[in-house]
Amino acid sequence: MNGLETLPAWAAIIVIGMLVLGGAIVLIGALGLMRLPTFYQRIHGPAITVTLGAGAILIASMVYFTAAQSRLVVHELLITLFIMMTAPVVSMLIMRAAVYRDLRGHKGGFVGEGDVYRQAPDTPEDAAAEK
Amino acid sequence: MLTDLLSLAMGFATLCIVLAMLCCLVRLLVGPSAQDRVLALDTLWMCAMLLILMLGMRFGSLIYFEAALLIALTGFVSTVALAKFLMRGEVIE
Numbered sequence: 001m002n003g004l005e006t007l008p009a010w011a012a013i014i015v016i017g018m019l020v021l022g023g024a025i026v027l028i029g030a031l032g033l034m035r036l037p038t039f040y041q042r043i044h045g046p047a048i049t050v051t052l053g054a055g056a057i058l059i060a061s062m063v064y065f066t067a068a069q070s071r072l073v074v075h076e077l078l079i080t081l082f083i084m085m086t087a088p089v090v091s092m093l094i095m096r097a098a099v100y101r102d103l104r105g106h107k108g109g110f111v112g113e114g115d116v117y118r119q120a121p122d123t124p125e126d127a128a129a130e131k
Numbered sequence: 132m133l134t135d136l137l138s139l140a141m142g143f144a145t146l147c148i149v150l151a152m153l154c155c156l157v158r159l160l161v162g163p164s165a166q167d168r169v170l171a172l173d174t175l176w177m178c179a180m181l182l183i184l185m186l187g188m189r190f191g192s193l194i195y196f197e198a199a200l201l202i203a204l205t206g207f208v209s210t211v212a213l214a215k216f217l218m219r220g221e222v223i224e
Contacts, residue, residue: 007133007134007137009133012133012134012136012137013133015137015140016133016136016137016140019140019141019143019144020140020143020144022144022181023143023144023145023146023147023148024147026147026148026151026178026181027147027148027150027151027154029151029174030150030151030152030154030155030174030178031151031154033154033155033158033170033171033174034154034155034157034158039164039166039167039170042158042167042170043170045174046170046173046174046177049151049174049177049178050174050177053181054177054180054181057144057181057184057185058184060144060188061184061187061188064188065188065193068191073193075193075196076184076196078200079180079184079196079199079200079203082200082203082204082207083177083203086207089207089211090173090207090210090211090214093210093211093214093215093218094166094169094170094173094210094214094217096214096218097166097169097214097215097217097218098164098166098217100217100218101164101165101166101217101218
């Protein structure tokens with residue numbers, strides 16, 4: 001454990017706050033991924049993990065190394081920038097793949113009214129049987 | 132006092148990230164559809180990157196930063212490739 005003792009108080013307080021916030025948010029996002037019922041709800045869970053949770057922990061790391069080494073250490077900005085650029089791309093690609101896979105073979109698409117996650121019947125006979 | 136609190140906060144954040152990785156692992160194993168598994172894998176590499184950052188803070192070393200950056204890069208490429216595979220059935224057309 002080197003550097004923990006020499007850390008100034010202001011940096012220690014910021015790092016503690018960011019670590020607790022980031023850890024809690026990462027856990028909440030992963031719990032959402034595990035617990036929510038459908039895929040289209042589950043994709044909202046990791047969104048806060050990769051933005052707010054990762055951002056808080058990266059800020060904690062930046063403040064910690066800047067204070068511990070008495071010089072500006074902002075390597076983590078690279079990771080932050082990369083994650084902020086790629087998170088929307090990844091989530092959009094997965095969503096498009098999921099919608100494409102769900103709609104494949106269902107010509108009518110999704111039913112608009114009521115349960116939006118229920119899939120439309122293929123033929124009029126199926127629709128009549130469903131009613 | 133503050134040093135103890137800082138050590139405790141680092142332990143708490145590490146524990147939270149490990150528990151989050153376990154949640155992702157559950158979703159990766161039981162996920163009913165393929166896109167669920169891809170999403171769980173995406174969250175899993177993000178949590179692994181954060182865990183390596185936490186280890187770097189814990190040991191006070193800047194070496195871990197490069198590993199975290201590499202994991203971020205390869206994780207993005209692998210998730211894009213998997214999403215492309217789910218959509219088109221092949222990665223490079």
